[in-house]
Amino acid sequence: MTSSRAAELRNLLNRWLHEYHVLDEPSVDDATYDHAYDELVELEREHPELVTPDSPTQRVGAPASARFQKVSHLTAMGSLEKVTTEEAIEKWADDVRKRLGDGASVAYVLEPKIDGLAINLTYEEGVLARGATRGDGEVGEDVTINLRTIPAIPLRMLGSDAPRLIEVRGEVYMPLAGFRLLNERLVGEGKKPTPNPRNAAAGSLRQKNPSITAQRPLSFWAYGVGAHEGAELTSHWQTLQWLREHGFPINPFVERLETVEEIAERCRAWERRRTELDYEIDGIVIKVDDYAQQERLGALHQRPRWARAFKWAPMTATTRLEKILIRVGRTGALNPWALLEPVEVGGVTISRATLHNEEDINRKDIREGDDVIVQRAGDVIPQIVGPAGRHKRGTKPFKMPSHCPLCGVEVVKPEGEAMHRCPNRACPSRGLESLINWVQAAADIDGVGEQLVRRLWELGLVRSLPELYRLTKEQLLELDGFGETSATNAVNSIAVSKAIPFRRVLFGLNIPDVGWVTAQNLARHFGSVDRLAAATQEEIMECEGIGPERAEAIAEWFADDDNERLVAELRSLGLRFEAGEEDRPVEGPLTGKQYVVTGTLVSFSREQAREALEALGAKVSDNVSKKTTGVIVGESPGSKVAKAEKAGVPLLTEDDLKALVGEL
């Protein structure tokens, strides 16, 4: 009686697990599942003889006492020849057709190449007997106890026609959402986060204690079989259907195609779609479908002629961290950055990456001389994710220098703040960096960029804003590469930039805590630099967005004699210190609306889009929140789309934007 109830519960629970983790169509709620599970645990506790290896309660087995055993695969797990271009796919397909001759039609199966760990599961009479890592292809490690904890891996195959023996191959991976949660948890526990989902999956599988593996959000996709006895399998496509029918999860995007054109088209489509998935894929696997054809094609150097891995430029790479250097910003903040051995990531060569601050470096546990994992976040900005492997011998944890590398003054790190800073207000870094900020952001002077400013600084020609505005054509002509025209143009653009609105001047003055928005608010609230400079801290706090901290910093800045002189000098040079028409908020049909622009637009630059919207009274911000009216989505957008969806903010296309601003 109890034994049949136990069997019934096992079957029910295994079916529900399959529905939940493989089919993604649960037929019962969690409570029902938990209730049945608890009942089975109770039954098995009272009657230990009823425990079977395929019982869902056995997913967490006994901890391994020693290291993992080596185990030989019955048939080798080969590796695939890589291709990186569409031309190479076409060439390969040509070769396949020539070798098969006879004008036979060839069909191909395409599947996403999941960036996880290849494993080999051996089922005997339909029951999971052993699971091993790929290892060197011949011999792997027996990680059965850990694989048992992965809900997507069937402990018993579905159906009554289980073969006597079969090796099922597939990929264990960690879904991105679970990966993020895991890292949040690790950091919360004061542990090191894992650098990427692949490493996280690998680490999870090699846990000595399976109850730790059980807590890791691992999943699995089957993609083929090895040795088998008692199953009729004639093609790859048919094998995948067979696996699906027997309870194995098969990636839903797998497809069978007949022509090379289709294959190339799908590969392109996948490259666009890859970032929308909840797992990382590093390419597409293309296989000749028919097993008889596969056999005739054979292998070359242990790599099958009947399959190729199409890999696109990797989004992450491993390289050597040569040196950690310091750059001092316009506010005096010390910013460590990494000099890397150049490496290609996502199609571009990366040689440097920001490291933010000392704590960040040590939390990631990276040192000069280490091999590190580099990735491009949100498509562009390179960042170091973490160390690749162990530290090199003789490396030391990073320490921030105690003195400013530019001026030698002792650096300070206020209690509770992340940044070290150089307190020297006369430090050359501040002057130079704020000049750069002026020419490229605040005034945005045509033809005068960072390179020129650096040269002028080094030559001692321009060391302050007033000196920039007093720069003459004759001075420029003495520089290499400057002719009559370019010198005249540069001097003219500098002169033209004197007319920038007050709010931009205010932003460019480098007042602590005053960025674009605060500068605009201050300009509108006070109307002139005189009224602002005369205001007390309390009066400044009346301005929108300014609390005690910022008010104090602003009041202090204006109380400084040097700054007072700077303002007077710039004013006498003709810069604007009174709010004008351009500083006033625009009233228009879009007043009160708030938009965010993300991705690349086709017929606008992002700046033009911003200006067009603002001209109609809309506010354009960088962050999506519940108050956002709409997010305009261009090509290859970043994480903002997800945020918008979560916040229930409507997504708009470039055409919607055109309709909005009335331009077609």
Place this chain on the structure above:
DNA sequence: CGGCCTCGAGTTCC
């Protein structure tokens, strides 16, 4: 006081 929201600051590559 806690939890959004917004702003500032620094940044890479071509």
Place this chain on the structure above:
DNA sequence: CTCGAGGCCG
């Protein structure tokens, strides 16, 4: 883009 932190509201 991302992080950190100040401001503001409930």
